[in-house]
Amino acid sequence: MSAAQREAVDEVCKSLAHLPGALLPILHGIQERLGFIPKESVPLIASELNLSLAEVHGVISFYHYFRTSAPGVHMVHLCRAEACQALGAAELEAHACRTLGISLHGTTADGAISLEPVYCLGNCALGPSVMLDERLIGRVTPERFDELVAAARGKS
Amino acid sequence: MSTIRIYVPGDAAALSVGADATAAAIVAEAGQRGIDVELVRNGSRGMLWLEPLVEVGSPGSRIAYGPVHSTDVPGLFAAGFHQGAAHRLCLGSAEEIPYWKNQERLTFARVGIVDPRSLADYRQFEGYRGLEAALHMTPAEIVTAVTNSGLRGRGGAAFPAGIKWNTVLGAPGDQKYVVCNADEGDSGTFSDRMLMEGDPFVLIEGMTIAGLATGATRGYIYLRWEYPQAKQTLDAAIASARSQGYLGPDILGSGREFDLEVRLGAGAYICGEETSLLESLEGKRGQVRFKPPLPALQGLFGKPTVINNVITLASVPIILARGADYYRDFGVGRSRGTLPIQLAGNIKHGGLVEKAFGLSLRELLYDFGGGSASGRPIRAVQVGGPLGAYLPESQFDTKIDYEAFAGIKGMLGHGGIVVFDERVDMAAQARYAMEFCAIESCGKCTPCRIGSTRGVEVIDRLLAANEPAKQEILLRDLCETMTHGSLCALGGLTAYPVLSALDHFREDFYRRAPAGAGAQR
Numbered sequence: 001m002s003a004a005q006r007e008a009v010d011e012v013c014k015s016l017a018h019l020p021g022a023l024l025p026i027l028h029g030i031q032e033r034l035g036f037i038p039k040e041s042v043p044l045i046a047s048e049l050n051l052s053l054a055e056v057h058g059v060i061s062f063y064h065y066f067r068t069s070a071p072g073v074h075m076v077h078l079c080r081a082e083a084c085q086a087l088g089a090a091e092l093e094a095h096a097c098r099t100l101g102i103s104l105h106g107t108t109a110d111g112a113i114s115l116e117p118v119y120c121l122g123n124c125a126l127g128p129s130v131m132l133d134e135r136l137i138g139r140v141t142p143e144r145f146d147e148l149v150a151a152a153r154g155k156s
Numbered sequence: 157m158s159t160i161r162i163y164v165p166g167d168a169a170a171l172s173v174g175a176d177a178t179a180a181a182i183v184a185e186a187g188q189r190g191i192d193v194e195l196v197r198n199g200s201r202g203m204l205w206l207e208p209l210v211e212v213g214s215p216g217s218r219i220a221y222g223p224v225h226s227t228d229v230p231g232l233f234a235a236g237f238h239q240g241a242a243h244r245l246c247l248g249s250a251e252e253i254p255y256w257k258n259q260e261r262l263t264f265a266r267v268g269i270v271d272p273r274s275l276a277d278y279r280q281f282e283g284y285r286g287l288e289a290a291l292h293m294t295p296a297e298i299v300t301a302v303t304n305s306g307l308r309g310r311g312g313a314a315f316p317a318g319i320k321w322n323t324v325l326g327a328p329g330d331q332k333y334v335v336c337n338a339d340e341g342d343s344g345t346f347s348d349r350m351l352m353e354g355d356p357f358v359l360i361e362g363m364t365i366a367g368l369a370t371g372a373t374r375g376y377i378y379l380r381w382e383y384p385q386a387k388q389t390l391d392a393a394i395a396s397a398r399s400q401g402y403l404g405p406d407i408l409g410s411g412r413e414f415d416l417e418v419r420l421g422a423g424a425y426i427c428g429e430e431t432s433l434l435e436s437l438e439g440k441r442g443q444v445r446f447k448p449p450l451p452a453l454q455g456l457f458g459k460p461t462v463i464n465n466v467i468t469l470a471s472v473p474i475i476l477a478r479g480a481d482y483y484r485d486f487g488v489g490r491s492r493g494t495l496p497i498q499l500a501g502n503i504k505h506g507g508l509v510e511k512a513f514g515l516s517l518r519e520l521l522y523d524f525g526g527g528s529a530s531g532r533p534i535r536a537v538q539v540g541g542p543l544g545a546y547l548p549e550s551q552f553d554t555k556i557d558y559e560a561f562a563g564i565k566g567m568l569g570h571g572g573i574v575v576f577d578e579r580v581d582m583a584a585q586a587r588y589a590m591e592f593c594a595i596e597s598c599g600k601c602t603p604c605r606i607g608s609t610r611g612v613e614v615i616d617r618l619l620a621a622n623e624p625a626k627q628e629i630l631l632r633d634l635c636e637t638m639t640h641g642s643l644c645a646l647g648g649l650t651a652y653p654v655l656s657a658l659d660h661f662r663e664d665f666y667r668r669a670p671a672g673a674g675a676q677r
Contacts, residue, residue, distance in 0.1 A: 020457065021419075023439030028381075028420055049439075060597075062441040065381050065423035077382075081343030082538055083574045085588070086501030119425055119542075119592065121382050122346040123172050124463070124574065125499060125506025126206040134384050138172035 001040040008033045009041040013048040022049060023059055027066055036067045041100070061153040064116075072107040072114035074152040080117045083124035090143075092128045093117075093140040112153050159192045160238045163211040163218065163242035166197030168385040169346065174225055175208040181226035182210070184286045185233050192236070199354020201268030202508030204253050204551035209441055210469040211250055220250035232608040233462055244411070255505060255524055260486060262494050263471045264347075269352035272389055275396050278357040283400065286473030290365045291410050293476075298369035299325055300470060304480035304550035306492025311428070311465030311542065312645070314558045314571040316489075317472075320462065322371040323452035333362050334414075336435065338379040338386070339421050340426040342541025344500040344572030348466035350508055351496075352379075352386040355470075356393035356471045360416070361467035364407065365461050365476055375416030376456070378433050381423060390418050404465045425542075425596040428626045430463045432598060443598045450655055465570070467496060489513035491557045499525045501574035502534075522574060523596065532577040538585075540569025542592050544651035545656035546585060566652065582661035587615045589653035593638075593646060603638045604647025607628070610634060611654065621668040628665075631658070 012029035016022050023043040024046060030037050037060055046056045060066045078093055080136075093104070098109050100115060123129040126138030132148055140148070164170075165178040168391060179195060186193040203209060206222035215218050219240040221232060228245060235243045241344025248251060250268075260412075261267075270277040278284065290298050303318025325331060336359065340348040352359060363375045379387055394416065396402045404414045419437060421427050427436045431445035434456050471493065475483045482490045491513035499506045502525035520528070521534060528534050535547045545566035547554070554560050561568045590611035597604045611634055618627035635651035642648040658665060 009294075021437050021439040024436065025420060028422070034439070058441050059439070063422035064422075075401060081541060081590070081592075082585070083344045083500040083572075086574055086576045086580070118342045118423070118520075119596070120341055120345075122349040122503065123169050123347055124344045124572070125503065126169055126172055127501070129172065131382070135208060136168050136172040136385075138169065139232065142295050 001038045077118040081120040082126035087127040089128040164456045165200045170207040177226040178208045181229035204507040220247040221245040286476030294489040304473040305483040310467035330458040333461040335376040336377040341425040344574035362472040380650040426598045473593035485510035503575040527578045538574045545652045548660040580655040582664040586657035593650040601642045603641035
């Protein structure tokens with residue numbers, strides 16, 4: 001963990017530790033600042049909240065959204081749930097994995113794109129749905145997926 | 157020239173098909189033409205196949221156009237759409253579209269109509285009348301009104317809201333809480349999201365009334381991270397309500413206190429289960445708690461807690477504003493009021509339909525939904541999310557009613573209906589139900605944690621025709637163990653999609669000849 005990362009973790013902890021049930025807000029805060037929750041931050045968080053290392057680690061590992069390694073520049077969350085399945089989500093998933101050359105939870109070799117599964121984005125009448133960073137996109141065909149990825153790569 | 161008001165939804169579903177680009181194009185085109193436009197980012201009316209659905213005009217006489225993509229905008233202006241002129245995308249008055257006109261919108265009365273960030277809009281359309289009434293009632297009178305309305309929990313469990321509230325009211329405690337379950341994880345559901353993005357004040361008002369009714373002074377909305385748009389809208393609405401005295405230490409000068417905040421989940425389906433949600437709010441792993449004690453007695457941080465779904469809480473203001481009888485007069489049997497139903501998956505006219513209980517699944521699928529999006533026959537629908545049963549065509553006449561669905565070994569759940577056409581492989585859907593349970597199990601109960609993984613394996617062996625008769629017996633036995641050996645609905649109801657697929661679409665499980673047995677089938 002770099003000095004800057006450590007400083008960010010400290011800032012987030014200090015600003016949120018007073019909340020009742022502060023652990024999730026702190027973890028969200030760190031991931032929002034750094035893109036992930038560095039393993040080295042666990043002792044800092046534990047000490048701030050007077051929890052054991054196991055308790056903090058247990059919470060981080062319980063929730064699918066939290067990650068402990070740096071993601072790619074762009075995050076693609078691909079919906080795998082039933083409503084999107086009814087509109088071709090399985091084919092889209094296969095296409096995404098093939099064209100990016102990774103499996104779910106992976107990051108492309110150039111570090112541009114991370115691919116994560118998600119179980120429902122609440123866009124169930126306009127699937128298949130994808131969330132690219134914080135942008136929800138509906139009716140994603142394989143062609144449209146390629147365009148979105150190319151555009152994201154162009155920006156990064 | 158007077159200002160022309162143009163509505164472009166800011167709802168996440170509308171944004172997912174380009175509403176922001178449409179809005180930007182409208183502003184740019186109007187600027188070039190020197191037309192003075194006031195852009196309103198309303199919620200969605202829920203006719204999602206028409207999104208981005210743009211409306212022009214004053215309240216009461218809004219002309220709709222849709223779907224309007226950014227590339228359509230210059231042509232629309234050229235045709236004079238800003239004056240309500242004819243165009244191939246013109247739909248006439250949005251209120252006259254049958255999909256809209258045939259609904260009974262109580263909870264969603266303002267969604268798609270008002271500016272969700274405007275408290276003035278909210279008040280103009282009957283907002284805060286429920287709270288004003290509640291401030292002149294005793295807590296017991298408020299609870300009685302909710303009980304008499306017949307309102308049952310809309311999150312899926314359908315427990316009578318008034319009874320829950322009464323338990324909290326009667327519970328001793330120096331601190332009580334109101335928790336809103338906005339962890340809308342069921343695939344095929346988006347009514348919570350649409351409501352929070354389209355009319356956040358009604359949820360805030362409902363939670364405030366719940367606070368007055370039970371003596372709770374602190375509220376939390378537990379919102380899934382997948383809904384960033386809803387987070388922004390709620391945060392803005394809460395700040396606005398607080399600044400105008402609708403939240404805080406002295407609500408509207410009554411001396412009563414209530415305030416609330418939004419907390420984010422982190423991608424765990426199980427946190428939609430109420431006790432798991434409370435654990436998560438306390439900063440722990442979202443593991444299910446034993447009941448008793450009931451959350452109403454020992455809920456958040458061990459204190460008496462009202463925990464209800466978004467739609468349940470958002471249905472309270474109209475009950476207080478118009479009376480329990482008004483709400484109860486909608487519906488059938490023990491299912492009173494209305495249900496916001498969500499048509500999803502492979503459906504031509506997907507979206508939100510709020511109707512009184514009692515209409516049939518078939519009416520929803522064909523009269524509202526227009527059949528499948530692909531144009532192929534509908535083969536199966538899953539009602540009630542990933543733990544709901546898959547229903548074949550022969551059950552499409554089932555009424556939207558909690559008891560009617562329980563009677564066919566299904567559940568209405570949160571009102572989501574996912575449509576599949578004839579290409580669906582129901583064995584794959586059953587396998588996915590087990591896979592989903594394995595991914596999302598909190599791990600507390602062994603039948604759910606281990607049984608779901610074994611379930612995937614048994615289905616795989618069944619599909620490989622590896623001693624299929626034995627596998628089917630094993631699968632049914634496993635489902636029974638999960639049903640009776642799990643604390644909550646995840647392990648307890650995974651059997652619904654699995655066994656309904658097996659019972660109604662058996663042929664999909666027996667496509668391969670048994671290994672080494674030649675062509676026995």
